[in-house]
Amino acid sequence: MSLTGRPKVSVIVPTYRDWSGLERCLIGLAAQHYPQDRHEVLVVNNAPEEAAPASMAWPDNARLIVEAAPGSYAARNRGISEARGEVLAFLDADCVPEPDWLESAMACMEAEGADLLAGHITLIYQRSRLTPAECFEKAFAFRQADNAAAGVSVTANLIVRRKVIEAVGAFDDSLMSGGDFEWTRRATMAGFKLVYCPAAVVRHPARHSLASLVQKARRVSTGSMALHNETRVFQGARRVLANIRADLRELFRRPDMTWRERWWALLVMAYLKLVKVHQRLTMTSRTHEPRKLPR
Structure with missing residues (x-):
């Protein structure tokens, strides 16, 4: 150039x-x-x-x-x-x-x-x-x-x-x-x-603590619901569970990761999926809460 x-x-x-x-x-x-x-x-x-x-x-x-x-x-x-x-x-x-x-x-x-x-x-x-x-x-x-x-x-x-x-x-x-x-x-x-x-x-x-990953998972899940205008818990289930099979295949074929690192990555991934589902439950319950009438 x-x-x-x-x-x-x-x-x-x-x-x-x-x-x-x-x-x-x-x-x-x-x-x-x-x-x-x-x-x-x-x-x-x-x-x-x-x-x-x-x-x-x-x-x-x-x-x-x-x-x-x-x-x-x-x-x-x-x-x-x-x-x-x-x-x-x-x-x-x-x-x-x-x-x-x-x-x-x-x-x-x-x-x-x-x-x-x-x-x-x-x-x-x-x-x-x-x-x-x-x-x-x-x-x-x-x-x-x-x-x-x-x-x-x-x-x-x-x-x-x-x-x-x-x-x-x-x-x-x-x-x-x-x-x-x-x-x-x-x-x-x-x-x-x-x-x-x-x-x-x-x-x-890299994020060093599980707490920082949980915070990110909640933020991403909330952002995804807003982006796709989702109001039901399982409306975006495909995104939460997307590509699990491909991720697992890639994870256990990676030559640059030890078995310890692979298993921890798998366990943390499963936990974060649960965090995202819980966040969706929390957000949808807020959406469907009845409004209090003013006195």
């Missing part, structure tokens, strides 16, 4: 009370091989009541903006409205991009003639002996190659041309979860080309 042909890129990073994670992310962004004058970094603070620490080191090409409306998709939409680039790159605040992340993404986008790019996400762990939660994450988290094949991607590592957003609109900021899959599916259904780029790598910490 020639210097004159390098598109201007806007990297959009929503953050919510995770300044230490954001600082590591910014260090990674400051080390990018992609020319600094050809990309900008937009950090969107989704907790406006909490100012950034005075000790934070900001790259010269970074701007801090604020979005008061709750939710990461509202924050990303604010970043989109402020962005100046021809290409928009979405990154989570707890992700650390490899130095050649943007360089590789732009080369892949040009070579493949892609409109959207799902980059690779490498998990990092606290210790060599994984916790049960980390075993689950190792087995099932961030399967970007499979996502791209299905026409979707997470926003932890997503690069898109501005023309896609201009054509299909911004993220649905009424969603607290699942808005990345909803938006990318909207784009691919409109005919835009999404490809997986294994060379565009960011590192993401």
